[in-house]
Amino acid sequence: MQAYRRRAVPYLLQAIWMLALLSGPYVAGLCACQRQVGDNGSTQPGAVATVQNKGSDTMVNLALAWAEAYAAEHPEVHIAVTGGGSGTGIAALINRTVDLANASRRIKDEERAEAKNNGVEPVEHTVAGDAIAVVVHPSNPISGLTISELSAVFSGKISNWRELGGEDRPIVLVSRESNSGTHVFFLETIVRQGRPEDKTLFSPDTLLMPSSEGISSEVRQNPNAIGYDGLGYVTADQKVLGVASASGKPYVLPSIETVLDGSYPVARALYIYTNGEPQDKVREYLDWIMSADGQKIVKELGFVPLP
Amino acid sequence: MKQPKTVRQNEWLIETLIRLSGLSVIFFVALIFVFLLGEGAPAFVKVPLSSLFGRRWYPTEGLFGTLPLLGGSLLVTLGATVMALPLGLATAIFIRELAPDWLREVLKPLIEVLAGIPSVVLGFLGMTAIAPLVREYLHVPTGLSAFTGSLMLAYMALPTVISVAEDAIDAVPKNYRDGALALGATHWQTIWRVVLPAARSGVLIAVMLGIGRAVGETMAVMMVTGNAARIPHEWDALFRPVRTMTATIAAEMGEVAQGSTHYSMLFAVGILLFLLTFIINAFASAFMIRSRRGRGGRLVG
Numbered sequence: 221m222q223a224y225r226r227r228a229v230p231y232l233l234q235a236i237w238m239l240a241l242l243s244g245p246y247v248a249g250l251c252a253c254q255r256q257v258g259d260n261g262s263t264q265p266g267a268v269a270t271v272q273n274k275g276s277d278t279m280v281n282l283a284l285a286w287a288e289a290y291a292a293e294h295p296e297v298h299i300a301v302t303g304g305g306s307g308t309g310i311a312a313l314i315n316r317t318v319d320l321a322n323a324s325r326r327i328k329d330e331e332r333a334e335a336k337n338n339g340v341e342p343v344e345h346t347v348a349g350d351a352i353a354v355v356v357h358p359s360n361p362i363s364g365l366t367i368s369e370l371s372a373v374f375s376g377k378i379s380n381w382r383e384l385g386g387e388d389r390p391i392v393l394v395s396r397e398s399n400s401g402t403h404v405f406f407l408e409t410i411v412r413q414g415r416p417e418d419k420t421l422f423s424p425d426t427l428l429m430p431s432s433e434g435i436s437s438e439v440r441q442n443p444n445a446i447g448y449d450g451l452g453y454v455t456a457d458q459k460v461l462g463v464a465s466a467s468g469k470p471y472v473l474p475s476i477e478t479v480l481d482g483s484y485p486v487a488r489a490l491y492i493y494t495n496g497e498p499q500d501k502v503r504e505y506l507d508w509i510m511s512a513d514g515q516k517i518v519k520e521l522g523f524v525p526l527p
Numbered sequence: 528m529k530q531p532k533t534v535r536q537n538e539w540l541i542e543t544l545i546r547l548s549g550l551s552v553i554f555f556v557a558l559i560f561v562f563l564l565g566e567g568a569p570a571f572v573k574v575p576l577s578s579l580f581g582r583r584w585y586p587t588e589g590l591f592g593t594l595p596l597l598g599g600s601l602l603v604t605l606g607a608t609v610m611a612l613p614l615g616l617a618t619a620i621f622i623r624e625l626a627p628d629w630l631r632e633v634l635k636p637l638i639e640v641l642a643g644i645p646s647v648v649l650g651f652l653g654m655t656a657i658a659p660l661v662r663e664y665l666h667v668p669t670g671l672s673a674f675t676g677s678l679m680l681a682y683m684a685l686p687t688v689i690s691v692a693e694d695a696i697d698a699v700p701k702n703y704r705d706g707a708l709a710l711g712a713t714h715w716q717t718i719w720r721v722v723l724p725a726a727r728s729g730v731l732i733a734v735m736l737g738i739g740r741a742v743g744e745t746m747a748v749m750m751v752t753g754n755a756a757r758i759p760h761e762w763d764a765l766f767r768p769v770r771t772m773t774a775t776i777a778a779e780m781g782e783v784a785q786g787s788t789h790y791s792m793l794f795a796v797g798i799l800l801f802l803l804t805f806i807i808n809a810f811a812s813a814f815m816i817r818s819r820r821g822r823g824g825r826l827v828g
Contacts, residue, residue, distance in 0.1 A: 305782035390668040397754075398587050399782040421585055424595070427671055427753040427768055430778050434654070434750070441659045444668050 268295075269501050274302045275309020275322030276401055277432075278450050279490055282348065283322055285517045286509055297501050306401040313493055314338050319502050321493040324350065324401035324450075342493045347509050349524030351451040351474035352406060352486040355436075355458040357443040362386045364462030364471025367485060370410050373446060376423025381444075393426040394438050394447030405488050406448055448486075451475075452522030479524045490523070563801060567794030574792060584756035584770065586779065586789045595756040596796060599673070599769035600742060600803070602759045603752060606677025607684055607741040612734055614681070615688030619733075622689070623696040624718050642686035650750030653679045658751055665766060671753035673769040679747045684737035691736055695729020696722060728814050735811035739804055742773075749774035772800045 273283055280303035287299035309321035314335045327342055335342050362384055372378045374393055382388045396403045412418035429435045432453040439447045440457045451474050454460060462471030465485040478484035498506055508514050515525040574591045581592030622631050657678060658670030699722050707717040753768025776793050783790045
């Protein structure tokens with residue numbers, strides 16, 4: 221029976237490891253809160269100033285590309301970019317641990333109130349636009365849907381492609397996790413069709429994928445699937461559907477042009493929030509992002525540049 | 528026999544150190560539980576019971592029904608147990624009773640290697656390779672389902688089940704086998720009627736530890752079960768997506784604001800998970816104590 225006792229030890233260790241990992245973010249969060257960002261990155265001449273930038277996972281590649289291009293021109297500034305989600309970025313701004321918070325949604329009223337309590341005044345900067353593309357398997361014969369059809373599909377009222385004029389197949393819904401800014405935007409604009417009083421939810425059968433890669437891997441191999449994601453994350457092996465704002469209106473495919481002329485209905489702005497009006501290095505960086513150089517990178521990564 | 532003083536002092540020191548490290552394990556587990564309780568308890572005050580036992584988990588809309596998560600975890604674990612148990616037991620019997628010595632020496636380390644594959648690798652394999660196969664061959668809407676999750680978990684629990692079951696079979700005294708064979712029983716009758724019943728308690732421990740491994744697994748499950756928070760109630764629920772407790776904590780903890788209801792709720796889910804694994808481990812320990820008292824179990828039939 222000695223054997224069982226010997227075996228039992230690794231399981232206890234495993235349990236402790238698992239729980240230690242669970243409590244890890246909490247401890248890390250505590251430490252991070254201790255560190256306050258001082259005076260918006262202004263330091264003595266000669267030293268490298270660090271600008272902390274955190275938030276939206278949709279924007280993390282864009283923010284990294286900006287940071288790299290900017291650092292090449294301005295070696296005196298170091299921009300540290302991390303993801304985690306729009307909510308995480310705004311929470312960090314409220315806790316004064318970042319200079320710039322990236323968000324793929326507007327700041328909520330509760331968050332603004334919490335910031336005020338903490339003496340933080342979030343200022344919004346629109347830095348780029350983004351189209352949300354609705355994607356299906358390349359073999360799917362459907363080429364466009366209206367917003368009300370999409371709402372019925374994603375809330376589970378329509379569950380077979382036949383009802384939309386497609387093949388006799390069950391519909392498999394693929395979405396980002398419910399706490400992602402993209403999910404919230406899609407819920408408000410498509411599932412609830414822009415009506416704030418509407419309390420419709422995504423169908424409970426919706427697959428919630430932790431990453432954009434999860435969505436594309438399911439959509440590209442499953443002929444039943446329909447999903448959505450930022451245009452910058454759509455790969456060539458998925459079919460993008462046209463979206464019509466109402467029945468009888470034309471189906472519009474997402475692109476920079478259709479977003480800029482307002483004809484593609486599922487478009488949103490991407491924001492950066494600062495604490496108060498930005499100063500010195502942070503202001504220079506934001507100005508550069510809005511400039512032609514910064515907006516060129518927006519276009520390269522599949523997002524929509526500012527008009 | 529009289530020992531020199533220094534030797535006795537050393538012995539005392541070493542014994543104390545070992546005792547302390549043993550006690551510290553209990554201390555740490557208690558500390559973790561207190562932490563979980565402290566962070567999760569507010570959820571039971573902030574969230575009404577009707578919501579806690581609601582049918583939907585949609586935290587951004589204030590819906591905190593834990594039933595879909597509990598159902599998801601239980602279904603995936605049950606599926607994994609049903610798959611891993613016969614296979615693991617058969618492998619253990621083969622290695623201990625039937626395989627020639629040289630094969631046993633090859634198989635045992637290979638099974639240990641199996642245990643070392645990181646779960647994220649298995650999850651990736653499951654997502655890109657197994658899920659499409661499951662969808663095509665079983666004709667289900669999506670391969671990201673409880674079944675695929677169970678398959679991955681069964682694979683992960685197998686090394687545990689095999690090793691512990693094999694030890695249990697090994698612990699059956701040789702004269703049991705000799706006695707059975709002397710009475711004219713065949714090899715198979717000896718294994719099925721004598722060896723296995725004698726090793727029963729150890730085999731049960733193997734199953735319990737396997738279940739414990741499966742219920743706590745996160746990464747692979749998050750990647751292959753589809754994470755749809757639905758209550759598995761239909762007869763074919765195993766072939767539909769589910770959302771487990773572990774995947775929920777892992778997916779949502781990163782984005783949640785500290786101190787919010789959602790944050791407390793995730794810790795509350797952690798408490799549920801802790802209780803679930805505690806119950807499983809308590810069962811395993813109960814069997815362990817019984818088997819120790821009964822000196823390897825009794826013969827039946």
